[in-house]
Amino acid sequence: MAKEVSIQQLQAENEALRNELSKLKDELIRLLGRNLDLSERLEEDVELRRRTEVAKELLDGNITRQRNADLQDDGQLMALLELRVEQEQPYKRADFNSTELAQLLGVSRERLIRLFRHQTIHRSPDAYIDNLRTLYALRLLREHSNYTIAVVAEEAGFANVRTLQRRIQDAIGMTPVEYRLMLTRDE
Numbered sequence: 001m002a003k004e005v006s007i008q009q010l011q012a013e014n015e016a017l018r019n020e021l022s023k024l025k026d027e028l029i030r031l032l033g034r035n036l037d038l039s040e041r042l043e044e045d046v047e048l049r050r051r052t053e054v055a056k057e058l059l060d061g062n063i064t065r066q067r068n069a070d071l072q073d074d075g076q077l078m079a080l081l082e083l084r085v086e087q088e089q090p091y092k093r094a095d096f097n098s099t100e101l102a103q104l105l106g107v108s109r110e111r112l113i114r115l116f117r118h119q120t121i122h123r124s125p126d127a128y129i130d131n132l133r134t135l136y137a138l139r140l141l142r143e144h145s146n147y148t149i150a151v152v153a154e155e156a157g158f159a160n161v162r163t164l165q166r167r168i169q170d171a172i173g174m175t176p177v178e179y180r181l182m183l184t185r186d187e
Helices: 002-060 074-088 098-105 109-119 125-143 149-155 161-172 176-186
Strands: none
Touching: 002 074, 002 176, 074 098, 074 109, 098 109, 098 125, 109 125, 125 149, 125 161, 125 176, 149 161, 149 176, 161 176
């Protein structure tokens, strides 16, 4: 009889520990989502300040856009690139690539590759384009819960859903569906 009671006690304790573990997992997911959101906001704030400084430099220096000429200054070219990409958002097209990015800036593809090698954390112009698409897809997942994953992939410029899933998984460690579930738990 004492053996049955202790087995029942152990089973009850195990069940309580499982429930506690489940609650802790949910809390961890909620905190991860909150941390990700705060991190994105901080990154956006820093990026906005940097862009403001670049815009002031562009205005103060009366820099004119140059088509079909390689700008000598990497900083100016990078500012021009960010301005054009932000205004036109060409990365939303699945067929947009580094060659078209170079054309958008009026520079050669080789000059664009050198720019990325010297001025950015991205390994290549294609990695930069993928990053823009991934960030936009994350925003769509957050802001448009009614969009299917296929619609998000198409709107963000991914050729297919599988590519979107891989990029999101690599960026935040979860699938688009898991990311959405995490967002809805916090609401």
